Structures are given as C-alpha cells and as structure tokens.
Amino acid sequence: MPVAGIIAEYNPFHNGHLYQIKAVKEAMPDTPIVVAMSGNFLQRGEPACLDKWTRAKLALQNGADLVVEMPVSACVQPADRFAFNGVQILASLGVSDLFFGAEHAEYDFAKFARLVKEAHGEFKTYNESYAATFQKAVTEKIGHPVDSPNDLLGLAYAKANLNLGEPLKLHPIQRKQAGYHDLILKKGTIASASAIRSHYAKGERATLTQYLPQESAQALRTQKLLYWDDFFPYLKYKLLASSPEELQNIYGMAEGIEYRLKDQLERAKPTVTFDEWLKAVKTKRFTYTRLSRLACAILLNLTPKEVAEYNEQPYLRILGFDQAGQEVLRQAKKTSTCELIAKVSQDDKNKAYRVDYRAGKIYQLQNMFEQDLKRAPIRIFS
Amino acid sequence: MPVAGIIAEYNPFHNGHLYQIKAVKEAMPDTPIVVAMSGNFLQRGEPACLDKWTRAKLALQNGADLVVEMPVSACVQPADRFAFNGVQILASLGVSDLFFGAEHAEYDFAKFARLVKEAHGEFKTYNESYAATFQKAVTEKIGHPVDSPNDLLGLAYAKANLNLGEPLKLHPIQRKQAGYHDLILKKGTIASASAIRSHYAKGERATLTQYLPQESAQALRTQKLLYWDDFFPYLKYKLLASSPEELQNIYGMAEGIEYRLKDQLERAKPTVTFDEWLKAVKTKRFTYTRLSRLACAILLNLTPKEVAEYNEQPYLRILGFDQAGQEVLRQAKKTSTCELIAKVSQDDKNKAYRVDYRAGKIYQLQNMFEQDLKRAPIRIFS
Numbered sequence: 001m002p003v004a005g006i007i008a009e010y011n012p013f014h015n016g017h018l019y020q021i022k023a024v025k026e027a028m029p030d031t032p033i034v035v036a037m038s039g040n041f042l043q044r045g046e047p048a049c050l051d052k053w054t055r056a057k058l059a060l061q062n063g064a065d066l067v068v069e070m071p072v073s074a075c076v077q078p079a080d081r082f083a084f085n086g087v088q089i090l091a092s093l094g095v096s097d098l099f100f101g102a103e104h105a106e107y108d109f110a111k112f113a114r115l116v117k118e119a120h121g122e123f124k125t126y127n128e129s130y131a132a133t134f135q136k137a138v139t140e141k142i143g144h145p146v147d148s149p150n151d152l153l154g155l156a157y158a159k160a161n162l163n164l165g166e167p168l169k170l171h172p173i174q175r176k177q178a179g180y181h182d183l184i185l186k187k188g189t190i191a192s193a194s195a196i197r198s199h200y201a202k203g204e205r206a207t208l209t210q211y212l213p214q215e216s217a218q219a220l221r222t223q224k225l226l227y228w229d230d231f232f233p234y235l236k237y238k239l240l241a242s243s244p245e246e247l248q249n250i251y252g253m254a255e256g257i258e259y260r261l262k263d264q265l266e267r268a269k270p271t272v273t274f275d276e277w278l279k280a281v282k283t284k285r286f287t288y289t290r291l292s293r294l295a296c297a298i299l300l301n302l303t304p305k306e307v308a309e310y311n312e313q314p315y316l317r318i319l320g321f322d323q324a325g326q327e328v329l330r331q332a333k334k335t336s337t338c339e340l341i342a343k344v345s346q347d348d349k350n351k352a353y354r355v356d357y358r359a360g361k362i363y364q365l366q367n368m369f370e371q372d373l374k375r376a377p378i379r380i381f382s
Numbered sequence: 383m384p385v386a387g388i389i390a391e392y393n394p395f396h397n398g399h400l401y402q403i404k405a406v407k408e409a410m411p412d413t414p415i416v417v418a419m420s421g422n423f424l425q426r427g428e429p430a431c432l433d434k435w436t437r438a439k440l441a442l443q444n445g446a447d448l449v450v451e452m453p454v455s456a457c458v459q460p461a462d463r464f465a466f467n468g469v470q471i472l473a474s475l476g477v478s479d480l481f482f483g484a485e486h487a488e489y490d491f492a493k494f495a496r497l498v499k500e501a502h503g504e505f506k507t508y509n510e511s512y513a514a515t516f517q518k519a520v521t522e523k524i525g526h527p528v529d530s531p532n533d534l535l536g537l538a539y540a541k542a543n544l545n546l547g548e549p550l551k552l553h554p555i556q557r558k559q560a561g562y563h564d565l566i567l568k569k570g571t572i573a574s575a576s577a578i579r580s581h582y583a584k585g586e587r588a589t590l591t592q593y594l595p596q597e598s599a600q601a602l603r604t605q606k607l608l609y610w611d612d613f614f615p616y617l618k619y620k621l622l623a624s625s626p627e628e629l630q631n632i633y634g635m636a637e638g639i640e641y642r643l644k645d646q647l648e649r650a651k652p653t654v655t656f657d658e659w660l661k662a663v664k665t666k667r668f669t670y671t672r673l674s675r676l677a678c679a680i681l682l683n684l685t686p687k688e689v690a691e692y693n694e695q696p697y698l699r700i701l702g703f704d705q706a707g708q709e710v711l712r713q714a715k716k717t718s719t720c721e722l723i724a725k726v727s728q729d730d731k732n733k734a735y736r737v738d739y740r741a742g743k744i745y746q747l748q749n750m751f752e753q754d755l756k757r758a759p760i761r762i763f764s
Contacts, residue, residue: 128489142664233747234619240743241683243736259585266743270750301623352624361622365615 001327004033005095005168006064007086007157009042011059011197012050012225013216014102016190021063023173024099025217031097032065032324034091036316038075038365039356040371045292049197049225051367053378056319059306060380061215066325067378068093069317072359073310076296077325082164084157089316091167092167092338094331100157102172103148109170113158115141131287150175200225228274228292230366235274235299239265251302257286261298300362306355315339315352320378344372385710386415386447387477387550389468389539391424394432394607395440395598398483398558398572403445405555406481414447414706418471418698420457421738422745422753423682425464427674431579431607433749435760438701444599444763448707449760450475451699454741455692458678466545467536471698473549474720476713482539484554485530491552495540497523513669531559581605593609610656610674612748617656617681621647625672633684634676639668643680682744688737697721697734702760726754 004024010017024033037059048055066221074085090098102109116138138155139145146155161168191211196266199208200220209217239247239262247258260378263274264280278291286294296302302340306352311377321329341353349357353372360371386406392399406415419441421434425715430437438449456467472480484491498520521527522536528537541549558572573593581590582602591599620627621644629640646662647654660673668676677685698720703711714721723735731739735754742753 202538233615237616237619237744237747238623240747241616241681241740246683270746299623301625301628358623362619364652365619365622 001094001331002028002031002097003093003095004028004031004034004097004099005090006033006095006099007037007070007090008035008059009038009044009048009193010035010055010059011038011048011193012190012212012220013055013062014193014196014212015245016192017059018062018213019176019190020099020101020173021059024171025063027099027171028097032328033063034066034068034090034093034095034325034328035059036070036086037067037319039069039317039359040357041072041073041076041296043075043077045078045294045296046228047226047231047296047363047366048199049227050219050223051363051369051371052319053369053371053375054219054223057378057380058213058215058219060320060322060325060378062213064325065323066093066321066328067319069319069356070337071310071315071317072300072302072355073307074250074314076300076302077367078290078293079153079156080159083125083153083162085314087160087164087168088314089338091164092139092314092332092336094328094335095168097171098157098161098168099171099173100154101150101175103151103175104146105172105174107146107151107154107172109154109158109172110162110166112142112155113162114145116155117159117162135258159294171325197225197227201227226363226366228295229357231299231362232274232277234362234365235295236265238298238301247298249303250294251297251304251307252290253272253297255285257281257294258290261294300355300359302355310355311354313339313352315341317341317344317353317356318377320380322380323382326379343374343376346373349373383408383476383713384413384479385475385477386410386413386479386481387472388417388481389422389452389465389472390417390441391430391575392417392437392441393420393424393430393575394594394602395437395444396573396575396578396594398574399441399698400444400595401430401558401572402422402481402483402555403441406553407445409481409553410479414710415445416448416472416475416477416707416710417441418452418468419449419454419563419701421451421699421741422749423454423458423678423741425457425459425461425587426671427458427676427678428610429608429678429745430614431582431609431752432601432605433745433751434701435751435753436601436605439760440595440597440601442702442704442707442760444595446707447705448475448703448710449701451696451701451738453699453735454682454684454737455689456465456696458675458682458684460672460675461535461538462541465535466542467696469539469542469546469550470696471720473546474696474698474714474718475635476710476717477550479553480543480550481553481555482536482537482541483557485533485557486528487554487556489533489536489554491526491536491540491554492544492548494524494528494537495521495544496545498537499544500543528536530746560660579607579609583609608745608748610677610725612657613681613744614656617677618647618679620683629680631685632676633679633686633689634672635679637667639663639673639676643676673717682741683735684737691734692737695721695734699722699723699726699735699738700759702762704762708761725756725758731755 040048059067126158130324189210196208203371244258247253259279281291282288344353357372364371422430424430434451443450571592626640629635642663650659664670664671739754745754
C-alpha cells in the first residue's frame with residue numbers, strides 16, 4: 001500500500017507545515033501520512049521550542065496519521081546524516097513516497113543525487129568549511145549551484161535515498177512565501193518557524209495567530225517556548241566543570257576546539273548569552289551550526305560510541321497515531337529494520353533509548369513534564 | 383616567634399568569631415593570628431554564603447593578621463581529614479598555638495587524643511555510621527562521651543596534631559551562648575552561623591545586626607547570600623546527564639550510592655529542593671553530611687586522583703594579610719612544606735590549583751565575581 005512520508009521538526013507547527021500536509025493529501029488522497037520528527041533537540045543543535053509530545057499532537061491534529069521520534073543520535077547531525085537517518089526511518093515504516101519542501105520544486109533531485117553521489121568524498125581542503133567545499137562540487141557536477149536551504153536538504157534526501165537503494169519516490173513541493181531563515185513576518189499566512197520563534201521571544205505575540213493553525217496558536221498561548229538560553233546555564237556549568245580531556249569524549253569534538261569553547265566562556269562577561277558566546281567561538285572551520293550541534297552534544301553528554309550504536313541498530317519512538325497510522329504501524333511491525341519503541345520502561349533507560357531518555361530528563365529541567373517514562377503514544381481516534 | 387592559629391569557615395563572620403579572636407589576643411597579646419579558612423565550598427559540603435574574598439576581608443578587619451585558603455581537596459572532607467589538613471597548613475606557616483572553640487574547654491584534648499589514637503581503626507561494623515562507631519570507642523577509652531560538635535572537632539585537631547608530631551600547643555576556648563546547630567536566635571550578641579543564614583533566608587534580616595560586627599552586617603546588606611539551592615540546578619543537570627559509570631569517578635562515591643542519587647532525583651517532583659532530595663537519598667550508612675559532601679564533590683567534579691595529589695603535595699592560597707601577617711609569611715616562605723600560592727596565573731589553571739580554580743568558576747556562576755585569575759591577596763596596612 002502507498003504510504004506518504006515527511007521528515008520534519010515542527011518548531012513550532014505552523015501554516016507552512018499545514019500547507020505541506022495539504023499538498024500531500026492533494027497529491028495522494030486517502031494515503032496515510034507518516035512524519036519522522038525530531039525529538040526535544042533539533043538538527044541544527046538547539047532545544048525544541050515545544051516538547052516532542054506537544055509537537056506530535058499538533059501534527060496529528062493537522063493531518064498527520066503517524067508521528068515517530070527521530071532519536072537524538074539520528075537527529076542532531078549535519079544535514080546529510082540527518083537526511084539519511086530520516087529516510088531510513090521512513091523506509092523502515094513502509095513509506096513509499098517522500099514529500100519535502102523545495103525552493104525549486106522543478107529540480108530532478110534523484111538525478112542530481114546520482115551526479116553528486118561522490119562529491120562529499122572530495123572534501124580535502126581543511127581550511128574551508130564542508131558546506132562551501134560541497135557547494136563547489138555540486139556546481140561543477142550539476143552545472144549550477146543548489147544552495148537554497150530546502151533545495152539542499154532535498155538533495156540530501158535524494159542522496160540518502162540513492163544510498164539506501166531508492167526505496168522512496170521523491171516529491172518536491174514548491175515552498176510558498178517564507179524563506180527558511182527569514183526573521184521578518186511577511187504579510188499573508190505563512191511565516192518561517194524562525195520568524196515565529198523570534199517574534200514570540202520579543203513578546204510580539206498577538207500577530208502570530210495568523211501564521212498558525214488554531215491548535216498551535218493555543219499551544220503558544222499556554223506554554224512557554226524554550227530557547228538555547230534556557231539551557232545555557234547547564235552548558236556553561238558543564239564546560240567549566242569538565243577538563244579538556246573529559247570534553248574530548250563528546251561526539252563531534254575535534255581539533256582542540258574544546259580549549260576554545262572553555263576559554264571563550266572563561267573570558268566572557270557573566271551575563272553572556274548562548275549566541276554571544278558561540279559567535280565568539282566561531283571560526284572558519286567551525287561554523288555556527290556545527291558549534292551549535294557540538295554544544296548540544298556537550299549538553300546531552302553524547303558520545304561517539306552512542307552514535308555508533310544507533311547507526312549499528314537504528315530505532316524509533318512512536319509518539320502518536322490515528323486509525324490510518326495504526327494500520328501503517330501494524331504492517332511496519334512485521335517488516336521494520338528499525339526497532340519500534342512504543343513505551344519506555346525502566347529497563348529501556350539502560351539500553352539504546354538511554355540517550356533519548358537522558359535528553360528528555362535534561363529538557364525536563366526547563367519544561368517540567370516527564371518526557372518518557374510511562375508516556376504512551378498519543379491516540380487520536382475518530 | 384609565637385604565632386597563633388585558628389581553623390575557620392566564617393560562614394558568615396559573626397560576633398562569636400570576633401569573641402574568639404579577642405580571646406586569642408587576650409591569651410597571647412602582640413602575637414600574629416593566622417586563619418586557615420575554607421574557600422568557596424565548606425567542610426560540611428555546601429557552598430559558602432559569601433565568597434572567600436569577602437570572608438577573608440571580614441576576618442582581617444576584625445583582628446586576623448593573615449588569612450589563607452584551605453583548598454577544596456583539603457576542606458570538603460570528614461572532620462578528621464579537615465582537621466588534619468587545617469593543622470598541617472597552620473603548622474607549615476609556623477603557627478605555634480592553635481585556638482579552637484569547645485563546649486568543654488576544661489577537657490585535656492591532647493591527652494584524649496593519645497587515648498583514642500587508634501579508635502578509628504576499629505571501624506568495622508558496616509551498617510553503623512562512622513560517627514556512632516567512633517563515639518562508642520571514644521566513650522570506652524576516655525570514660526565519658528565527647529559528643530558536642532566543637533568538642534569533637536577539638537578532638538580531631540588534637541589527633542591531627544598528635545599525628546603530625548605535636549607542632550602546635552592546643553588552646554580550647556569556652557564557647558559562649560550559641561550551640562553550633564542552633565537555628566533560633568537567642569537574646570544577646572552571639573548567634574550561630576546557621577541561625578544567621580537561616581534567618582537571612584527567611585527575609586528576617588533587621589534583627590541580625592546585633593549578632594554581627596559592623597563590616598559583616600554591611601556585607602549582608604549589600605550581597606546576596608548563596609545557598610545549596612542556588613547550585614542545585616547544576617547538580618541536578620550533572621546527575622541526570624551522567625551515567626552511573628561516570629559518577630563512579632567522583633571522589634567519595636561508594637557502594638552504588640550513585641544509582642540512588644540518580645533514582646531519587648528522577649522520582650522527585652520538578653520543584654524538589656536540595657534538602658528534600660538529600661533527605662530522600664539519606665540512609666543509615668550515608669548520613670546527610672556525608673551526602674552533602676558527596677554532592678559537593680559531584681558538583682565540583684572532584685576526583686580521587688585530585689585529592690590524592692593534594693595529600694601528596696599540600697598547598698595553600700594566600701587570601702590577605704596585614705603587616706604582622708606579612709612578617710609571618712616572610713618566615714613561612716623559607717620553611718613551609720606547603721606550596722604557597724599568592725597569585726593564580728593562566729598556568730596554575732592546569733596545575734594543582736586547577737581544582738580550586740574550577741570550584742571558583744562554578745561558584746562564580748552564581749556569585750558573578752572572578753574568584754581567582756588576577757586577584758592579588760588583600761593587603762590591609764595601617
């Protein structure tokens with residue numbers, strides 16, 4: 001049976017996401033939609049503004065049929081790795097068709113993927129950032145740059161799909177209105193998640209309603225959105241309390257950056273924000289996003305061994321489903337190569353899920369709600 | 383030349399401490415007084431209510447001539463070890479006479495020490511706390527219990543002095559009015575430090591003035607006193623983010639208590655206080671104070687190796703002095719077996735002082751003032 005899939009973060013779920021789900025339903029009516037969503041920490045290395053349960057529920061209320069959590073080890077990763085893990089999770093759930101937003105929906109992403117397949121192997125100039133090096137290779141192979149954020153992610157999905165033997169058919173959806181990084185709210189009903197978060201942080205909340213489905217607007221009224229600065233005290237403490245040798249055990253630590261992370265913090269004024277500190281640490285080799293992900297790995301005490309374990313045996317957590325989603329799950333249970341986790345027991349705390357359990361506990365320090373133990377998947381049955 | 387010594391915490395410096403210094407001056411006029419004071423974390427395993435610089439200055443303003451910092455590894459220790467380290471530091475500075483408060487100043491502490499010298503070797507019943515076992519042995523050897531807090535500490539000083547070849551002459555001073563643990567402010571001018579902190583915490587500050595020298599009263603008016611709960615968020619984070627295996631690297635971790643520390647935190651309500659959590663962790667074997675010290679070691683990421691390094695090569699930090707204190711230092715520099723640290727350089731951050739530097743950085747997360755780098759000793763010269 002055909003199953004549609006989306007890889008998403010929903011940080012928070014807004015009209016652009018709703019528009020995407022509607023586009024899927026239009027393209028494939030009566031087809032269940034599966035969403036692989038990041039958990040409480042996101043691809044770009046930041047805490048989610050709302051917890052995974054709230055975000056999963058919003059997705060289910062707005063047309064998704066099954067929402068699963070991409071584990072921390074799968075999710076807080078460079079785009080290529082994130083895309084691979086997302087595609088792998090969807091494929092393991094029996095998804096046949098992947099939908100994703102793109103600035104240029106007319107691109108033949110599958111073809112592009114074949115052209116650049118080996119491009120990331122040419123990453124040899126160590127004083128250039130990976131992104132720039134990759135972009136150069138892409139332009140060379142494809143004949144023009146592919147440098148809009150969603151196009152790039154689409155290309156990453158296509159490459160992942162190619163590497164996995166093309167289990168998914170690719171469906172780029174033309175992005176509407178908001179640019180990915182736009183911080184300004186434009187007239188209309190679609191704004192970027194960044195713009196929404198940024199306006200919320202500034203206290204400009206009344207105007208946000210027009211960019212959000214009703215349930216999201218409600219969530220933003222009743223819950224406090226979380227930002228990096230809410231978790232920065234713990235990160236500061238961890239950096240100050242740990243020796244460089246201890247920090248070297250963290251996933252992604254490289255080239256002595258641990259010294260710079262510590263030094264810039266010790267030099268900073270006591271009121272330094274996460275953003276100010278990271279900008280002070282930033283170098284050509286260590287971009288802002290790479291450092292954010294590293295900061296996230298430090299906060300979560302994530303080790304290379306844990307990420308390797310995930311890669312060896314991927315798993316996913318079921319966050320919620322409706323009737324159609326339950327049918328997808330029933331099929332997937334027989335065939336999935338990923339371990340499906342429906343409930344987290346005391347026992348799971350010591351197994352693979354321990355990384356996500358830990359991330360949940362740390363998120364909970366600010367969010368106050370138990371994230372894992374005794375939480376059953378959300379069931380929205382009509 | 384005779385030099386008087388006191389081992390103290392001054393948390394905060396109050397009239398009882400002033401009374402003690404006056405008693406020293408009466409007993410030994412024109413003799414310099416050296417104070418070995420804990421730094422930003424105290425013997426009983428808690429953050430100091432005011433930082434070490436503030437507390438050192440208050441002592442100098444009230445009659446001390448030289449104040450040195452007892453390092454974290456020396457200080458956050460059971461009474462016996464704390465006493466040994468304090469006596470060792472004072473002896474290394476050329477102190478000849480040790481003064482300490484006692485509920486029974488008439489006791490012959492030196493004699494008691496000889497009687498119980500081997501008592502702590504008889505600690506074999508593992509389901510009794512050390513304190514109770516020790517007390518039994520003391521009663522047996524001396525003929526009556528020695529169980530008032532200051533008497534007990536006096537006995538610990540005497541034992542330490544005996545072990546070090548009796549470099550110091552012991553001078554117990556009769557304690558006045560306030561009991562060590564009293565939380566009620568009594569009529570008069572002397573109250574326990576606990577009572578002062580507890581009333582300050584409750585916002586009952588106006589009445590505190592009568593129990594404090596003028597400079598201390600001023601410090602309490604202008605600075606925010608710090609408590610365990612100010613640092614509990616970092617400790618909670620550390621416990622949640624660390625595996626039991628990682629916690630086993632902490633100084634004082636034993637018998638699987640790391641599992642209980644984590645479990646009781648995970649079970650607690652999100653608003654749990656340090657005190658509530660510790661009371662839930664407490665067992666017969668792990669007393670409240672032992673656990674507080676352990677919590678402190680976890681917060682400071684203190685390892686057995688670091689404590690062993692201190693024991694191998696003790697050092698001390700000079701916090702401040704006046705003219706008489708400077709003269710004591712001049713002599714001590716020639717003879718001290720402890721390394722004397724006057725200023726902390728970038729280089730010292732990686733040497734023995736790194737533990738205290740780290741503790742300072744963690745204290746600074748709440749106190750906001752640089753504790754070590756570029757801070758020269760306080761000089762109060764008339």
